[in-house]
Amino acid sequence: MPKLLYLTANTKTEAESTSKTVGRALVNDLLSRNPELEVEELDLYDTHLPKPKGDYFEGRNALLNTQKRESLPRKAQEDLAAMEALCEQFKAADLVILACPMWNVSFPAPVKAYFDCVIQVGKTISFDGGMPHGLLNDKKRSFVYIQSSGAKLPLLMRPTMNRGLHYIKDMVRLMGVSDFEELLADGTGDTEAERQEALRAAIQKADVLADKLLRE
Numbered sequence: 001m002p003k004l005l006y007l008t009a010n011t012k013t014e015a016e017s018t019s020k021t022v023g024r025a026l027v028n029d030l031l032s033r034n035p036e037l038e039v040e041e042l043d044l045y046d047t048h049l050p051k052p053k054g055d056y057f058e059g060r061n062a063l064l065n066t067q068k069r070e071s072l073p074r075k076a077q078e079d080l081a082a083m084e085a086l087c088e089q090f091k092a093a094d095l096v097i098l099a100c101p102m103w104n105v106s107f108p109a110p111v112k113a114y115f116d117c118v119i120q121v122g123k124t125i126s127f128d129g130g131m132p133h134g135l136l137n138d139k140k141r142s143f144v145y146i147q148s149s150g151a152k153l154p155l156l157m158r159p160t161m162n163r164g165l166h167y168i169k170d171m172v173r174l175m176g177v178s179d180f181e182e183l184l185a186d187g188t189g190d191t192e193a194e195r196q197e198a199l200r201a202a203i204q205k206a207d208v209l210a211d212k213l214l215r216e
Contacts, residue, residue: 001038004030005093009044009100009108018148018185018195022202023099026144026183029210030095040089044110049086050079052116062121083117090118095142095213096177098168102149107164115171124175134176142179142213143172148198152187183209 006027014020031037050056056076058064063084069077090096100107119125126133145168169180185202188195 001036002034002094003092004037004039005089005096006039006041007044007096007098007114008042009098009111009114011045017101018188018199018202019099019101019146021199022148022183022185022206023097023146025203026097026146026206026210029207030213033210033214040093042089044108044114047086047110047114048082049110049113049117050082051113052083053079056080056083060121060127061119061125083120086114086117087120087123091124091136094140095144097144097146099146100148102147102162102164105161105163106167107147111164111168119171119175132174134174137176137178140179141177142181143168143177144181144183144209144213145169146183146185146202148185148188148202150188150190181209181213 004027006023008017008020008023010017010020012020014024027039031039053076055072056063056079058068063080064072069080072080098111100111121127122135124135126135145165147162147165149162165182165184169182172180183202183205185198188198
């Protein structure tokens with residue numbers, strides 16, 4: 001059964017959040033087309049995302065093995081177990097959807113904390129020959145990044161004003177996931193009318209994207 005991992009990073013309710021509304025529309029669309037899809041949801045603001053500490057690792061991005069963990073305090077052992085669980089959940093997904101707003105030309109802090117947990121040597125990446133290599137090319141995986149932003153960014157300004165998008169794409173590809181899709185809900189503006197217009201356009205894109213994801 002195909003697995004979908006739906007991640008959100010916004011303290012607003014789904015009704016108030018443009019990114020969450022678009023994300024829910026895409027998830028529901030996918031489920032209506034494939035009822036056998038197994039969906040797991042993770043609100044990154046409500047999830048314990050451990051801060052990786054030096055004594056959690058035996059090498060670059062490589063977590064301590066089970067035997068070495070036993071000498072650590074209970075809190076450290078729990079953090080390591082949580083990091084492993086997040087990584088395994090990410091690896092098990094056939095499709096990951098992340099929905100969040102653009103904040104300060106990037107994304108909310110929990111998103112970075114999440115990627116710091118799931119990028120692990122021997123699980124999602126390796127450093128063979130001193131260079132990083134993705135390990136998640138062992139099966140077909142897709143990643144969708146849904147982002148809402150108040151302004152409509154001109155194409156020429158996106159490299160400098162949309163750093164969050166490029167960071168996410170780089171990290172996903174670093175782990176070996178080559179199928180990356182972006183769904184941008186730009187121009188939510190300052191009024192509810194502007195937001196609703198941006199929502200309608202983004203949900204139309206979500207419908208087209210759902211069809212593409214299930215055909216591939």
